[in-house]
Amino acid sequence: MNTPPIPRLILAGLSGGSGKTIVSLGLTRALRNCGLRVKAFKKGPDYIDAAWLGLAAGDDAVNLDPIIIPKDLLPGLFQSSATGADIAIIEGNRGLFDGKDVSGSCSTAELARQLDTPVILVLDATKMTRTAAAVVQGCAHFEPGLRLGGVILNRTAGNRHRAILRETIETYTDVPVLGMLPKHSPNPIPERHMGLVSNREHGGCEAILERIATVIADHVDVDAVVSLAQMAAPLHTDGTPLWGDQVKTTRKPVIGVVRDAAFWFYYPENFEALRRAGAEIVSVSLLDDTPWPDIDGLYLGGGFPETHARALAENVAVRHRIRDLSAAGLPIYAECGGFMYLCRELVTHEGTFPMAGVFDLATTLCERPQGLGYNQATVITDNPFHPVGTILNGHEFHYSRCVLDPGNLTFCLHMSRGNGMLGQHDGLVVNNTFAAYTHIHALGAPHWAPAFVKAAFAYRRIKSE
Structure with a gap:
């Protein structure tokens, strides 16, 4: 069955370390600062990124994982979790097309197709100019059914670098450049062996998120991002129930x-x-x-x-x-x-x-x-x-x-x-x-x-x- 459309998008990278987590956090908080009710999701089983996303959104983030959760339940889980939100932000994991096998099953791209959701590619543009257009074009056409709706270029070196990147991508592809971020030094959120340091162990979390949100607001066309999310069609679900019947008891354990x-x-x-x-x-x-x-x-x-x-x-x-x-x-x-x-x-x-x-x-x-x-x-x-x-x-x-x-x-x-x-x-x-x-x-x-x-x-x- 079709349900009312929920504006939504997925942020994906070419690999781990592309900057998609920082962009996801900053965009989530920036949208919230605009007065929108944001629901955040994390693709994959990651607890730490999900905790940061939940803090950025002001509401618990939900994990969408096609390996530990039956695939037929994912649309219903997304729909039930995002109901009432003005926009949903889904952070992908690993590279856009990376899955558990050579066909890329369970990849972020597959989740995007399953949820009929446009994708924004976060691309690390360090020491890259014209090649960025080839990468974006390749991602846009690598698999059928993927809606690559825009690219955000991360770690750009300066105005001249940004101008060349924008011109080449807009010349050789149909994918709009939605933002170009400067280099961050040092990383605003420290990392350790399992990714980001948790929000429970790092002081000043709110100040960090606000600082990242300011960078996003200054360097990303947030209105265009919202417009892209609003292009998402109603989500088709097959009506598979998420839960069994509620157990009612007079004295709960x-x-x-x-x-x-x-x-x-x-x-x-x-x-x-x-x-x-x-x-x-x-x-x-x-x-x-x-x-x-x-x-x-x-x-x-x-x-x-x-x-x-x-x-x-x-x-x-x-x-x-x-x-x-x-x-x-x-x-x-x-x-x-x-x-x-x-x-x-x-x-x-x-x-x-x-x-x-x-x-x-x-x-x-x-x-x-x-x-x-x-x-x-x-x-x-x-x-x-x-x-x-x-x-x-x-x-x-x-x-x-x-x-x-x-x-x-x-x-x-x-x-x-x-x-x-x-x-x-x-x-x-x-x-x-x-x-x-x-x-x-x-x-x-x-x-x-x-x-x-x-x-x-x-x-x-x-x-x-």
Whole structure:
């Protein structure tokens, strides 16, 4: 079915590092400063860029990922998330045509076609003049069905450089130049091993975003960008429902979600799935002494426990609380950084720090990635969250590795793609606690939220007996 058109566009680059994130952030904030309601999206599983985009827009950003989310759900997810917005900005990932295979499946270009969305190419013009026209022309005609609506040239050297770039692109292509940005030195947002430093770790985020927005407003034809977005046609969706029926209950089980400076890698849809399955969501922290409510389950997402290792270790009462709750059978679901916290200790360059001790093993930080990218796993062991035989499509981002004796541990997942914890295995389980390096999205694992809530109900009944 067709729905009312939502003005929208995708910003894409030729590769990582082209500047599309900075342009996406600045454009999102500049549009917001114009009084528009902006909804931001990030193509791919990236948590950090999505967090910055959400901050720029003043509303949570949504990830659109055709690998961890079924493709037939993406139009509906976009439509439901963008409803009520004046304009939607989607930041692509990697290069415009880069996908998981030689045909470019799951690329930003494919997402643009699926959402019938015009594309703006962010092109790093460093030491480039006439060649820029060849690159733009090649991108415009490389694949059928792509609507390349404009180009923003990044890192231009001066007025003469910009004049040559504009003239050559307008002479040899039909793609309009929508903006030409000067070089930024230094990068307004510092980077580290997994991309941009998170907005939770960098002071002065608002000032940074306003500074980037000013650059965009001064060097990009924002009105032309809006006009391009308004050319998007009504989006066709096949009516596939995103969610199952809402579970109604008189007394909802309470699931605590760890949300603090150390743990904040979550997809908003995972919370929505838990609520629709009948849970009440409350936030808890591992970094302070704020009393926790009475909970029936605990969701411990990813993040950067290594940057807060000392504070986590010094909060002895919370470490012991989680260890005791796990031993008592509380359903606990942990991903990546959450798994690291549940181990006996965390080893960083600053020393060895005791953690919760639910699992009798350590994790240690390494200089190089130990798992980075999409993964796939088959569930091989009974656990409260994933039925045996289920195939999980997820992703992993970690520089830590396990230091363990596999003979004393029970793995739930066998990896057909990705690294996991050890020897093609991931997903440790003890009592009702499940922990893995693998991140999942609730729309790609529709069994997960109902199973979690069912386990929380069961725990509450046992607790009350």
